[in-house]
Amino acid sequence: MRYSIVYCSRTGNTKQIAEAIYAQLPAGDVVYMGVPCEEALNADVLFVGSWTDKGTCDPSVADFLSKTEHKTVFLFGTSGFGQSKQYFEQILQRVKELLPQTTTTGQGFMCQGKMPMAVRQRYQAMLEQEPENARFKMMIENFDAALEHPNAKDLEEAAAWARSCVEQL
Ligand SMILES: Cc1cc2nc3c(=O)[nH]c(=O)nc-3n(C[C@H](O)[C@H](O)[C@H](O)COP(=O)(O)O)c2cc1C
Numbered sequence: 001m002r003y004s005i006v007y008c009s010r011t012g013n014t015k016q017i018a019e020a021i022y023a024q025l026p027a028g029d030v031v032y033m034g035v036p037c038e039e040a041l042n043a044d045v046l047f048v049g050s051w052t053d054k055g056t057c058d059p060s061v062a063d064f065l066s067k068t069e070h071k072t073v074f075l076f077g078t079s080g081f082g083q084s085k086q087y088f089e090q091i092l093q094r095v096k097e098l099l100p101q102t103t104t105t106g107q108g109f110m111c112q113g114k115m116p117m118a119v120r121q122r123y124q125a126m127l128e129q130e131p132e133n134a135r136f137k138m139m140i141e142n143f144d145a146a147l148e149h150p151n152a153k154d155l156e157e158a159a160a161w162a163r164s165c166v167e168q169l
Pocket residue numbers: 008009010011012013014015050051052053054055056078079080081082112113114115116
């Protein structure tokens with residue numbers, strides 16, 4: 001079986017997941033690992049991941065997914081919010097809808113990923129304007145919770161997920 005791992009990661013979180021996946025695959029069978037690129041289509045099975053931007057994947061990943069006709073694609077990603085599995089499922093579902101009809105897919109994987117400090121500063125400024133705003137407080141709490149992700153448990157779960165994808169083939 002030939003595998004590709006394709007991902008878009010701005011600040012390294014999704015790259016960490018990609019590396020955990022890579023470690024589960026027979027190294028000689030991985031024909032491509034890196035940013036979305038035609039060369040990745042030389043594989044039969046593609047692990048495709050992205051950071052989350054406005055509730056969906058990076059446009060470069062969306063464009064790549066549209067070219068995966070007749071391939072098997074397993075989706076993964078990281079997002080700044082992550083208090084519930086439902087939230088991850090919503091994002092995965094949105095991205096899944098970008099796949100051509102002939103593409104085979106299965107259960108995806110997502111975990112939370114830390115955000116740049118500038119985001120916290122923005123939330124903090126918003127809270128200073130409206131100190132009682134519960135939503136702004138929640139956003140700061142979420143930001144702080146995200147700081148430790150992806151953590152060792154996330155990476156173990158990503159590895160277990162990658163193994164289960166391979167077993168399905
Ligand atoms: C401009 C921008 C937009 C973002 N939009 C979302 C979003 O809509 N939902 C979300 O959960 N996280 C969002 N995030 C957080 C990132 O998706 C998250 O930190 C991710 O782990 C970054 O992955 P990377 O390190 O692989 O780039 C956003 C971050 C930035 C900088």
